[in-house]
Amino acid sequence: MTPLIHLAEAAEQKSAEVTDWAGRLGWVAGLLLFVVFVYWLMRQGWKWRGSLQSDLPALPEVPEAPGEARLTLRGRYHGSTTAGQWLDRIVAHGLGLRSRAELTLTDAGITVLRPGANDFHIPAAALREARLDKGIAGKVLTEGGLLVVTWEHGDKLLDSGFRSDRAAEHAAWVEAINTLSNATTTEGIAR
Known part of the structure; x- marks a missing residue:
């Protein structure tokens, strides 16, 4: 054929x-x-x-006059977990919702503005430390790609993860938060 x-x-x-x-x-x-x-x-x-997680108290309100900004950051909020347990996501009060975020560090603490989600404030007295890490609650990045802030809320220590649009800013934030946390502790405010 x-x-x-x-x-x-x-x-x-x-x-x-x-x-x-x-x-x-x-x-x-x-x-x-x-x-x-x-x-x-x-x-x-x-x-x-x-x-x-209903025993977690309501988030601190954003103060009307937080003071002069030391640092600002635009980026993403990736969630909060129980401190030291990067997979134990906190979902109460909207802390589990990922969103865009704008952070402002002042002498009063950190203000977190999140469009489409609850804004909150981390008082300076509640700050414990900041570090660079690679992951938090379902988000894994390269080593040091995530700014993790440890803070006390109620009787619980939380880790909140942020990623700046410009990752080079993270180191300055770690230094400033740790300095503010140490200054707050030495001024007599109990941890």
């Missing part, structure tokens, strides 16, 4: 008609129900975690 005959035969062949539409639609509907169910389970888990 010549190649032209094979082409002619191939052109005449057609795929089989789909006749079982009910079966296919049933599978698609079943798959969609499964996806919705998994999403519902994830949401219930998030709510359950929030109810377990």
